[in-house]
Amino acid sequence: MRVLSAIQPTGAIHIGNYLGAIKQWIDLQEKNECIFFICDLHSITIPYDPKEFQKNILETAITYLAAGVNPEKSIFFVQSKVKEHTELCWLLGSVTPVGDLLRMTQYKEKSKQFKKNLDAGILNYPILMAADILLYKANAVPVGEDQAQHVELTRTIARKFNQRFGKTFNEPKTILPKMGARIMSLTNPKKKMSKSMGPQNYISLFDEPEEIEKKVMSAITDSGKEIKYNPVKKPGISNLLVIYSLFSGKPIKELENFFNGKSYSFFKKSLSELLINSLEPFRRKRKELLLRETYIKETLNIGAKRAETIAQSTMEEVKSKMGLV
Ligand code: TYM
Secondary structure (H helix, E strand, C coil), rough: EEEEEEEEECCCEEEEEEEHHHHHCCCCCCCCCCEEECCHHHHHCCCHHHHHHHHHHHHHHHHHHHHHCCCCCCCEEHHCCCCCCHHHHHHHHHHHCCHHCCCHHHHHHHHHHHHHHCCCCHHHHHCCCCCCHHHHCEEEECHHHHHHHHHHHHHHHHHHHHHCCCCCCCEEEECCCCCCCCECCCCCCCEEEEEHHHHHHEECCCCHHHHHHHHCCCCCCCCCCCCEEEEEHHHHHHHHHHHHHHHHHCCCHHHHHHHCCCCCCHHHHHHHHHHHHHHHHHHHHHHHHHHCHHHHHHHHHHHHHHHHHHHHHHHHHHHHCCCCC
């Protein structure tokens, strides 16, 4: 099976990204051919600072490596280094219904957020994501819940291309984790944890122990005292229970029994200790990797070359089918 996924280099990678996506990648990497990249071209669709951009890309590369992406096993690179992504994106635009782009949830949210200066990039964003996936003819795409709709659109685009130009692409399946596909914000548990809501709403993989403790202790919880999983009535505690369960490997039922009769603050103290210990290896590896910039850049270049070989072969086939050669 060929597995493919990516993350934007838009600042700290948080435990939502980790539990929803990266944790699955690391397991899948053992038995599959994997392609993991940093999608810098997606990040330029919203305002960003070009001066900070290379630093953010490097920081994201460090996160991938610290979290366990193994460049000996998986193809690991930066999207803009393989120009076929943008080339295929343009070609797929001719089989993508505008109506489908307009109904994407992420587009609807972003178009509200950037109402005054809405650029075409935000609308076309899912076509680039489809190009990312189809360029490598990936069979499976491990992502969090918020990206599942874009993978579904990728299947539609693949189908439409095949109908019009002959069988070229397979339809990739989405791989969602059984639990953790949508980790919620610490400050507003009705919204997903996201970088755009600011550092208080997430825990980064590299947060220092004091920050973790402060954020967990001040996480919004619900009225009542019971530590019970009930996402509708108790979204705050339920989200913290999911995080606890995924980092400890203990089922939620067992946690509910253990914390029965204990206070919210006892539970939060225990969760913050768990997170501090679980994230320690990430912080340690990051410190080591910060001293190895040359190695990281070389690794990314090698990855881009490996990716390019596959990408060029797909582009030859696509262009020939479309009458472009
Ligand atoms: P991005 O950078 O927003 O998020 C990266 C991954 O993290 C998942 N995720 C979450 N999972 C659980 N709970 C959360 N609160 C949470 N927040 C984010 C996302 O679902 C995603 O899997 N467009 C994509 C990147 C992309 C891509 C691709 C993915 C570009 N090309 C091709 C797969 C295949 C994005 O912006 O993800």
